[in-house]
Amino acid sequence: MSQKLQFQVEQLLQEQGEYIPLEFLxxxxxxxxxDYEAWRNGEIDYLEDALFGDPVQVKDTLQQASAYMQKREWEAYRLSYKVWRSEAEPTLRFSRDNGFNDYFHGCYKKPDDQLQMDLFTDAPxxxxxxxxxQAVLEKNSEEAARLLCxxxxxxxxxxxxxxxxxxxEATRLLxxxxxxxxxxxxxxxQTxxxxxxxVLGNESRRLLIPLWQRLSEALLERxxxxxxxxxxLSYTATQAMDWEIVQQAVEQELAWESDPILLLRHARACDHLYKKMEIYQSWFMICWNFPEYSEAIKDSTDRQLQQQWEKFLAVDPVLPEQAFPAWLLINMPSLTKVLKDPCRTEIESPESYKLLYQLQSIYEQTRHTGVDDTIISLRRELKQANPMLFDLYINPDNS
Structure with missing residues (x-):
């Protein structure tokens, strides 16, 4: 089990007190x-089909996490999910694969917690x-009010x-x-x-997200x-984890690229939507124009970007945040296949970034390290524009 995965599991345990694969994902x-709601409403047969990323890799991750919890000798239990508000209440399956399905439904809690919980659940x-x-979670306001009385x-x-x-009262608001x-x-x-x-613990999203979605509807035209x-709308949709709506709400604002808050929301939405070009473009604009916000990259769900940011911070001598996009092209020249040519977009970018994009594009297209007049000219311009980045480009092992 990698140190990073162990940290992620420990983070979940610290926040929620138990290991539930759904919460981890x-x-x-x-x-x-x-997508989880759609699954619980019976609209999706297998939640596995809604996963972001490689299902094989996700299965391996859950397998390792399960083995880690067994090693810690936490108490295993199986958590079943049923269709919400269905008379038949059929049990839902996460995956067609039995092993993958078992890893998803297999949860762990501290052994000592069970006795303490029983003391409460036995009381009328x-x-x-x-x-x-439960009535609140099912949005059954009448039943909830009756039981409250x-x-x-x-x-x-x-x-x-x-x-x-x-x-x-919140269920009535809906x-x-x-x-x-x-x-x-x-x-x-605040309340x-x-x-x-x-009160609701891990299930609180089932109430809170519809409440945020209700506010989103009220902000549609604002x-x-x-x-x-x-x-x-971009804020309330963020709270509701409606990432497509967040992206759309930001992009419909004129000059949204000139506002750091909108840029951050856009970057985070694209993070969750796995839209690689948009992810990098938004974070790059933050680095160039609002470097004081660039530290938020460490919270990106794009692991590769997150790792590169940590590596960038360790570069000696220290580079300014504005240099991160250009530095990234040195370490990941294949990004030129994903990102737009900065010379053909309206987005303003540093000259060093444009030059490195051209140099790395040539490298990716030709896949050779030979030097011609074009490369010599571009290198000369890069050295004049940013000597530090030029040195790292010539000696990439130092970056």
Whole structure:
């Protein structure tokens, strides 16, 4: 098991207290929540078909993660998923492959946790609270309200009563139009989200995402204002993990490339959509025009980009963030096959980047290291434009 994979699993355990493959795949950007919802609604037969990336590699990753949890001697249990709000409630399969299916449904928790949980679930009030939570997750506001009244009667001092009341009210909001989007967003951010995460745990997305989608509908026609950046469709769609909508919402704004917040949202959306050209182009514009935001590259779901950024930061002597795109072409000349020619786009880029793009394009097209007049001329210009990058280009082992 690689050190990186171990870190990713440990990060999940730290955040959620148990290992659930679904949460791991969502966290790693291998799945998007709307596809998970479609699967739970019976619209997709196998969730495996919605995976981003190579399924064989994903299966191997889950296998290694499972072996790691066994090595840690955590308690294994199987988590089954059924179609939401279906009378038959058929059990869903993740994959056609039995082994892959088992890895997805195989979860792990700390052995000592089970006893502590049983102390709560045996109590009548806790059982009733669990039923309220389930009704909330199913968006059944009438049933949730009915059960909440019963909880008031039998346990008026129940510790989570106030939180449950807020969540039940939230299910009613889903059926109502948005009156004040700014005020409702504040409530969702500051009150409902922490309460849902506390009460509903890993399942909180099932309530929170529809609430964010509701706000998205209210913001469909609202133009972007930099001083009120959250009151824009690209923000609410980000919270709802509707990445296609995020990308579209950003790109419909005039001069969106000149705003760092929109650029960041665009880059992250393309990250999750695995749109390689757009990923790199957005991050490059951030490096060139808003270098103070470039540190966010470390959180990219594009592992290769993330690794190259870490390598770039270790270069000695230190290069400015604006040099990262050009430096990347030195280390990954094949990017010229993915990225647009900077001399043929309206996007402004440094001269050193344009020169390295031309040099690496020639290399990729001819696949030889011979030097002709064109290459000599381009190298001369690169040396004048940026001596440090020129040295790294001539001696790539130093980069």
């Amino acid at each position: 969502l966290l790693e950007g291998r799945l998007i929540f709307c 009030a806790s059982n009733l609270a669990n039923r309220i939570s 019963r909880l008031y009667d039998i346990a008026p001092d129940y510790v989570q009563l106030a939180a449950l009341e807020h969540l039940v 059926l109502m139009p948005v009156v004040d989007v700014e005020a409702e967003m504040k409530v969702l951010q 409902l989200t922490p309460m849902a995460e506390q 133009p972007y204002e930099a001083e009120r950046a959250e009151l824009h």
